[in-house]
Amino acid sequence: MSELISKLKQQIVDQLNLADVDPAGIDENAPLFGEGLGLDSIDALELILLMQKNYNIKIATAEEGQKIFSSVRAMADFIEAHQKA
């Protein structure tokens, strides 16, 4: 899991062009939106793209997206569950 979280942090930094953010410094339990990384609505769309491109996961509904993108850990949990299924 920790390997997936590290990889995910790097992918988020790359996909969202967070140039001055150190991936290792991202708190995997902190909210991605509103506080923490302070992402916006376009970033949310880019995260959907990241999931599709790297993990072949399509987010079906806005409610599902809200849950999955609540934190890096929530994203990693969802990816892991999807890979096991």
Next chain:
Amino acid sequence: MKLTIKKWSAINDREVNLNGNLKLVFDTAATGDQKLEAAYRALGVAYPKFFKMDAQSKLGWLSAEYLCEEGKLFDSSAAQDVALVLSNRKSSLDTDEQYQQSLTNEEEFLPSPAVFVYTLANIVAGEICIRHGIKGENNFLISESFDATSLVNYATLLFEEELCQQCLVGWVEAYHGKLRSVFASIEKTTEEKAGLLFTIENLNQVYQTSEL
């Protein structure tokens, strides 16, 4: 009513200028993106959204930022009293091409929403307005070449109609790594204080003196 060019900035492939004074010289071997990042780093400000912008918005944002004094683009006017009149030749073609390319990639059809939002020329004005809280009139003109006549006439009309107290006019174009911008900050002035008057001739001169 007299209008004056209070200050002006210019960025090209070689350097950054403020009022004709050299502020930064680029590494000639650097790419357009690297030059934009170098100009951003030289300012010493923290604005993470800069890195999410396309090249043209970065260039316009920087051109406005280099005009700032103590972090402020305009000293006295309220947000709704500041106008923006920008221009270029290629509109948002640089980013349009990038986005078009992503649409034609059959193997990986995943066009980026973050690229799509920059496929409009006036997004650069939006980025400057967000940064400086500007809420006044803004317009983006497309012309074959730098058109000082249209810029002066349009901005002067905004002042005459009392739609603004201060105005930023300029040219901003980033295309295939090539950079060219000239921004001038215009305000009302008294006869005694009049410096460089905001005339077609003077604006053309400002543009031409900052050419490579």
